[in-house]
Amino acid sequence: xxxxxxxxxxxxxxxxxxxxxxxxxxxxxxxxxxxxxxxxxxxxxxxxxxxxxxxxxxxxxxxxxxxxxxxxxxxxxxxxxxxxxxxxxxxxxxxxxxxxxxxxxxxxxxxxxxxxxxxxxxxxxxxxxxxxxxxxxxxxxxxxxxxxxxxxxxxxxxxxxxxxxxxxxxxxxxxxxxxxxxxxxxxxxxxxxxxxxxxxxxxxxxxxxxxxxxxxxxxxxxxxxxxxxxxxxxxxxx
Amino acid sequence: xxxxxxxxxxxxxxxxxxxxxxxxxxxxxxxxxxxxxxxxxxxxxxxxxxxxxxxxxxxxxxxxxxxxxxxxxxxxxxxxxxxxxxxxxxxxxxxxxxxxxxxxxxxxxxxxxxxxxxxxxxxxxxxxxxxxxxxxxxxxxxxxxxxxxxxxxxxxxxxxx
Numbered sequence: 001x002x003x004x005x006x007x008x009x010x011x012x013x014x015x016x017x018x019x020x021x022x023x024x025x026x027x028x029x030x031x032x033x034x035x036x037x038x039x040x041x042x043x044x045x046x047x048x049x050x051x052x053x054x055x056x057x058x059x060x061x062x063x064x065x066x067x068x069x070x071x072x073x074x075x076x077x078x079x080x081x082x083x084x085x086x087x088x089x090x091x092x093x094x095x096x097x098x099x100x101x102x103x104x105x106x107x108x109x110x111x112x113x114x115x116x117x118x119x120x121x122x123x124x125x126x127x128x129x130x131x132x133x134x135x136x137x138x139x140x141x142x143x144x145x146x147x148x149x150x151x152x153x154x155x156x157x158x159x160x161x162x163x164x165x166x167x168x169x170x171x172x173x174x175x176x177x178x179x180x181x182x183x184x185x186x187x188x189x190x191x192x193x194x195x196x197x198x199x200x201x202x203x204x205x206x207x208x209x210x211x212x213x214x215x216x217x218x219x220x221x222x223x224x225x226x227x228x229x230x231x232x233x234x235x236x237x238x
Numbered sequence: 239x240x241x242x243x244x245x246x247x248x249x250x251x252x253x254x255x256x257x258x259x260x261x262x263x264x265x266x267x268x269x270x271x272x273x274x275x276x277x278x279x280x281x282x283x284x285x286x287x288x289x290x291x292x293x294x295x296x297x298x299x300x301x302x303x304x305x306x307x308x309x310x311x312x313x314x315x316x317x318x319x320x321x322x323x324x325x326x327x328x329x330x331x332x333x334x335x336x337x338x339x340x341x342x343x344x345x346x347x348x349x350x351x352x353x354x355x356x357x358x359x360x361x362x363x364x365x366x367x368x369x370x371x372x373x374x375x376x377x378x379x380x381x382x383x384x385x386x387x388x389x390x391x392x393x394x395x396x397x398x399x
Contacts, residue, residue, distance in 0.1 A: 013258065014257055014259075014262075015257050015332065018257070018262045018265075018266075018332070021266065022265065022266060022269065025266060025269050025270065026269060029270070029272075029273035031337075032273065032277075033273060033276060033277060033280065036277060036280070036286050037280060037285050037286060050300065051291075052291075052296045052299060052370075056299065058302075058303075059298075059299050059302040059303060060302075060303070062302040062303070062304075063298060065300040134284075138284065178361065189284060189285065189286065190284065192298055193284070207344060211342075
């Protein structure tokens, strides 16, 4: 009887000790994941990050993840590399893209694939702006946010400090979940993706923005809708 | 029974089993594996911007490769599912009523073997196909190997239980 009691007590002690260790590991793991998701203590990624192994084009395209409008089955693909602080990119976004959408995309002839190409240098906020648009994409509002960024370009672009407050304000105006957007913006989320966008552009020979490529052919004047439309119409299947 | 409560003899026998240490170990290792797989899945879903991969690591290359998806489901999601299943079975297996249950042991061995083989396959891909290493994938492979080794103790359990 005494032996049985002792064995029972040992079992109980074993299980208790196990549960204590288990709880410690569980709490440490949850804390570590929370810390990683929250952006390592709130650091905001404002510049491209180190990205290994991007010599492999397939890995680069997979990491870059372009944002599309239009059917993937469309016979013509228009790729645009853009910088949110570039005024001509703003012209493309506000004047050319809407016409392409209303005509060629709507007719099922064209798919537009958007890639970030943050120039850096004087365009010191374009990287974080690109990340902000990707954060909006988390809530299914990439294109609306993209349009707002270009529409408000002159307002946030001239700021000396990183215009996080403006970006959050635009998210609020679009009705995005403010805490989810802020959590994403004030982290390093999408830093690799936007960096890969830039590297993909470099790999394709992009050296200015906006650069537009239609079915692997670079367009000389991407701001002329009529010329773009003609070129799209000449593509096989269009 | 001095307390007047009737208990089935089989329950008493099972209740007399100590919680198996190997199952405790498997539960702990599965929990760690679950966090590693969860971390990778959160990255894959875009919730984490960059994986902590060390200077020489190429986690993003491995994650961006076509091998990072298996049967149209991201590999980390398989990891989360597998480690969760192992965790649940191992935790169930240390409860007094199931501590000596051979069927639980066989499920642990089966899951451990699947995890081990799948991890070995992914490690071979890293070494010979992708030519890039991800420390988290390697860590998960080590955990899967340890889990499989611990699970083999279940095969020594008497058949009557």
